Amino acid sequence: MEPTNVYAYKLINRKEYFSPGHRACQGCAEALAVRLVGKALGRDTVVACATGCMEVVSTPLPFTNWNVPWIHVAFENAAAVASGAEAGMKALMRKGRLPKKRITFLAMAGDGGTSDIGVQALSGALERGHDFIYVCYDNEAYMNTGIQRSSATPFGASTTTSPAGKVVPGQITWKKNMPEIAAAHDIPYVATACPSYPLDLVEKVKKGARVKGPAYIHILSVCPTGWRLPPELSIKAGRLAVETGVFPLYEVEHGRYKLTIDTGKLRPVTDYLKIQGRFRHLDEAMIAKIQQRVVEEYERLKKKVKMTQGD
């Protein structure tokens, strides 16, 4: 941690744009991340939100937790709705029907709404180059509908559609690497973040909003309900995901990779896995497989950092 970060917490916007009183579960790190993203972006933001936990916990008609303009249309189209809002506002300002002003357009969705059903709309919006920021709150399964597996569910995790059975030991596919897919669109800014590292998260969201063109932030959002862990371990689990290398925090700025939090020597993945009920059934062979994969991916990421920082 850089020395400035010790007092920097006080510099985070004190205003609430995602207000208290929402109905998220105890210990929901996604709600915390949403709150931090709101603080990072400030009042001049328009939010397009996908169907999912955050929509359901914050907008039971006629109530709302949102103090910024907010729209929900459907599950898979947050990026397209944000594209329309951005383009519409751009046209209105250019034609003199709205005063010119810098407004941030935020599209937000969960991992299902991003890496499964919403990946096409997202890819289209990134490719078209809309000036917006897309945040994926990744809690690694369809939590809103009852913990079904998604393509972002990690290998070995037990969910309601990838249960740890007698023959098949939970999820048997590896987590889709959505930040890399976003980066492959050659957009100006891609980052991973985790609310267990709030300053890192806030800085990345601010950076993403500042760049001209699309930015993609992938936020690991610990879900105590779906991950089967006590709510008070939410923040710790996020830190362990980073410290074990399971979810490294990095950014890709105009193609240059940088590890923003380097915790030094990786902790063993068991530190992360053993506190979560969804991995309870894993045997040593499965854990060894995960350990090997995490190290390989981490090394690959470090190589990318080394390769791209040089030029």
Place this chain on the structure above:
Amino acid sequence: MGKRIGLEVSLSAAEAVKMADVDCIAAYPITPQTHIVEHLSELVNDGELDAEFIPVESEHSAMSVCTGVAAVGARAFTCTSSQGLALMNEIVHIAASMRLPMVMILANRSMSGPISIWNDHTDVMSIRDCGWIQVFANNGQEVFDHVLFGYRVGESQKVMLPVMIHIDGFILTHVIEPVEFWETQQVERYLPAFKPIHALHPDRPVTMGAFGMPSMFSEVKVAQDEALIQSKSEIMAAWNELGDLVGRYYRPIETYRSEDAETLFITQGSFGETVSLVVDALRDEGKRVGLLMDRLWRPFPLDEFRQAVGNARNLIVIDRAISYGGQGGPLAMDLRSALYKERNQPNITNFICGLASRDVTIDDFKNMFNRSMEKIEGNPREEDFEYYGVRGK
């Protein structure tokens, strides 16, 4: 009066979109609507139309982009056909429920499968209950006029609903027809700038698209239906004003030689113009035949329809879509239901024909007339409907 020129109907539709000064066009290619968006992209890239042209990656995103555009208070346009409409179906319903005005041209085309690019109304009927204002345009001029009409009605603060204009694919989209353009001053008088009741803007934050618990849902949906039903007064006002402005008066049910008719053909879309020739021919033979063309499809013009039917004894309803396993074509089913409470119910015969652009000629309609008379003289309840011009039938 504006200039009158010969132009492909798709191109004149695009010119009308330009005259409406739309802010954003979401475009995804699907036959037969392609010429409309192609021409719009030319108008934007040549600097003739100041709008964002958003070449989306799917129709689902086209409709999603339009909802985003309308939600910030900008004017949105898109068009599609059959499979494109099916793909965007989810958002078509949501746009209406969110009361977001926009105009979409549906270049009518068959629904797969088998895949067919040709014209019928199976796509129209697949979203009959989506909550949009829906009108049929029967020629190039009507398409042009109804683009401006669509924004005028949909954006009215008393309405706030999206508007869909049905035009027959190829039969209309790809033919060259004379179209009278509007003068700029006429457009300015007819179509004020879009001023939504609510728009997404940081200075006045609103939440749009909140979820409805069972305790709220019914009230929200009934309010939506009431808005659609009540939009008719704005529709009528907008048609009257359009008539006063450019001299073309449109009505929910257009009639042709129907006043004293014993038998009425009832059509939707471009069939109307063909059947008008059939009516002339049958009148020449001394038969009291007339024609009703349904222009306003939703909200359904119940009173106008009952009035237009008047004392006619026989109705020949021409459907261009199948309601699988149903009791006839979708139009015929609606009309039967509309006349159920009438004391002197006319005989209704129903023909489903012209699927995937299968040609239906003047002689075919004459055959349908004769067949109807046979059925009515025999046992009118013999069959509720029949397929016309199908091998093996």
